[in-house]
Amino acid sequence: MIISARGLRKDFTVNRKVGRFRRERHVVSAVDGVDLSVERGEMLGYIGPNGAGKSTTLKMLTGVLTPSGGEVTVCGLAPVAKRTTLARRIGVVFGQRSQLWWDLPLAESFSLLRHIYRVPDSDHAARLKMCSQLLALDEFIETPVRQLSLGQRMRGELTAALLHGPEVLFLDEPTIGLDVLSKQAVRDFLAGVATRGDTTVVLTTHDLADIEKLCRRLVVIDHGRVVHDGTVDELHARYRSRRVIVADLDTPWPDGLTLPGADVTSVTADGHRVTLALDGATAGEVVAALAGAVPLRDLSVQEPEIEDVIAKLYRS
Amino acid sequence: MAEPGRLTIYTRVLRAQIRSQAQYRLSFAFELFASMLTNALDIATVFVLFSVGGGLGGFGAREVLLMAALSAASFATADLTMGNVDNLRVYIRRGVFDSLLLRPLSALGQLMAVTFALRRVGRAVLGLTLYTVALCVADIDWDIPRLLFAIVVPFTGAAFFCSLFVAGATVAFWWIESGEVANAFTYGGRDFTSYPSNMYGGWFRDLFTLGLGFGFVAYFPALALTGQPDPLGVPGWLHWCSPLVTLAAMCLAAVFWRFGVRHYRSTGS
Numbered sequence A: 001m002i003i004s005a006r007g008l009r010k011d012f013t014v015n016r017k018v019g020r021f022r023r024e025r026h027v028v029s030a031v032d033g034v035d036l037s038v039e040r041g042e043m044l045g046y047i048g049p050n051g052a053g054k055s056t057t058l059k060m061l062t063g064v065l066t067p068s069g070g071e072v073t074v075c076g077l078a079p080v081a082k083r084t085t086l087a088r089r090i091g092v093v094f095g096q097r098s099q100l101w102w103d104l105p106l107a108e109s110f111s112l113l114r115h116i117y118r119v120p121d122s123d124h125a126a127r128l129k130m131c132s133q134l135l136a137l138d139e140f141i142e143t144p145v146r147q148l149s150l151g152q153r154m155r156g157e158l159t160a161a162l163l164h165g166p167e168v169l170f171l172d173e174p175t176i177g178l179d180v181l182s183k184q185a186v187r188d189f190l191a192g193v194a195t196r197g198d199t200t201v202v203l204t205t206h207d208l209a210d211i212e213k214l215c216r217r218l219v220v221i222d223h224g225r226v227v228h229d230g231t232v233d234e235l236h237a238r239y240r241s242r243r244v245i246v247a248d249l250d251t252p253w254p255d256g257l258t259l260p261g262a263d264v265t266s267v268t269a270d271g272h273r274v275t276l277a278l279d280g281a282t283a284g285e286v287v288a289a290l291a292g293a294v295p296l297r298d299l300s301v302q303e304p305e306i307e308d309v310i311a312k313l314y315r316s
Numbered sequence B: 001m002a003e004p005g006r007l008t009i010y011t012r013v014l015r016a017q018i019r020s021q022a023q024y025r026l027s028f029a030f031e032l033f034a035s036m037l038t039n040a041l042d043i044a045t046v047f048v049l050f051s052v053g054g055g056l057g058g059f060g061a062r063e064v065l066l067m068a069a070l071s072a073a074s075f076a077t078a079d080l081t082m083g084n085v086d087n088l089r090v091y092i093r094r095g096v097f098d099s100l101l102l103r104p105l106s107a108l109g110q111l112m113a114v115t116f117a118l119r120r121v122g123r124a125v126l127g128l129t130l131y132t133v134a135l136c137v138a139d140i141d142w143d144i145p146r147l148l149f150a151i152v153v154p155f156t157g158a159a160f161f162c163s164l165f166v167a168g169a170t171v172a173f174w175w176i177e178s179g180e181v182a183n184a185f186t187y188g189g190r191d192f193t194s195y196p197s198n199m200y201g202g203w204f205r206d207l208f209t210l211g212l213g214f215g216f217v218a219y220f221p222a223l224a225l226t227g228q229p230d231p232l233g234v235p236g237w238l239h240w241c242s243p244l245v246t247l248a249a250m251c252l253a254a255v256f257w258r259f260g261v262r263h264y265r266s267t268g269s
Helices: A054-061 A083-089 A106-116 A121-135 A150-162 A180-196 A208-214 A232-238 A283-293 A306-315 B006-022 B025-051 B061-082 B085-094 B096-101 B107-115 B118-137 B144-174 B183-193 B202-211 B219-226 B236-240 B242-262
Strands: A003-017 A023-038 A043-047 A069-074 A090-094 A168-172 A200-205 A217-222 A225-231 A244-249 A262-268 A273-278 A296-302
Touching (some): A003 A054, A043 A208, A054 A200, A083 A090, A090 A150, A106 A150, A121 A150, A208 A306, A217 A306, A225 A232, A232 A306, A273 A283, B025 B118, B061 B144, B061 B183, B085 B096, B085 B107, B144 B242, B219 B236
Antiparallel strands (some): A003 A069, A217 A225
16 A cells, blocks of 8 residues: 555644634634545546645645644655655645746756756656657757746646656646646646556546546545545446437437336437436447337437536535 | 765755846846945945944954954855745745655755855855954954864854744744744844944843843854953853854754744645
């Protein structure tokens, strides 16, 4: 187990104004008893609404914040007590925080990081070469960081976090604010990291497409507590989100027609378009039954939207 | 391949910082100019002090100069190396401090490196030159202990001020809007140490001279070097204790810092 947290808590005291001069102290638990265990090589999506405690958890796992309670180890180390030792073994990309030197060319940041992390020359060169190929760094590696676009900078940050060959990579909102192409580049790159399997990845995001493309396991946190820990499919099963078949027909849908193992959820376009939600049957069975019952023109199968499920979760 | 020492790594970070600052040439030139102007005013103050008659608190002009020069040398050296650590509050607010904590280096060491201001090098050189002049002018019976003490003491004084800068900066861990509170002690302390401590009055003098240890930056060392008794009646052996007092101040500052980092709250996401 590379990450282990039991009853992890972080309380903040907040002073709230009461009347003109008086202030009241309140204790707010940003993280309220999180249990988490992650195996080596896993890719974990850690999601939740704003203020749910995602970033706070990540900061405790990386040794930035001292937990108020509970136990936590990363790579077998206590993050705060062994901060500098742990720092060599993890990589961190905080979307809003830069690890790069703002006024210096990207290449210089990389070379400084090589010294800071004491990475042997050959290892550094090999990792940098791999990253520049996958992330197309060459066109802007000599540009000062302050002049880079957000997408370019993020590609730089990813490289910076991986140059010392970390065992765990923590990503906090790595795709925030990126355009579609840059998002795609970042996702493809991370998918590559995941399939190589030697780096454990923990990813927080608001963009659920990141999770669908990258993570098998999903931990949902709300008000500082874990509300779901499992695969994406388990999340769908638990909240009964179903795959949907949308069929276009040559003749209108006959009133009252039902198919076994599927529910008709809507009939539109004067009966020429019908939407069926799978309920027990496979897509193949329903399509076969459908083709036997009505003249089909066109058909598509839609995966359930993870966003809908999460929205349901947050609301409950 | 020999592993590079820690110092080399910090030196690299420091050089990167200097290169970053040098990117903004015009601004750097302006700051250097402004800093030199301040230096010139500092020297002018010393001369004004002399033209008024020189003596203060029962000491002759040469002793007063020695105290002022020692204070200036100590403070300028401290200011060069750690004078900007109070930027910590800005770094905390912008979240830069998170990034420092994510690297396998001491957070304080990095903070020193990233806040280093090269433009202050002139002032430190000037302070040390002024101190050398004051040593030559002063009435000192030179022997080996005094020579060693004279060499060490501007640096213990600098370390004392550095401890103050660090202790002052840690306030930001609890109170991000701490503003310039700590400067009352750092810049205030510099002004206090520029003059003979015995010229201040009552509890204020005792608190700053002995309680907070400011007397050990320039006042007591100058007495030790010139072999004069203290009008306040502090025994002679205590005049030589600046290094010990500085050590105590550094330990206290280190405790403050560690405690502060443990209570760091970070900001936003």
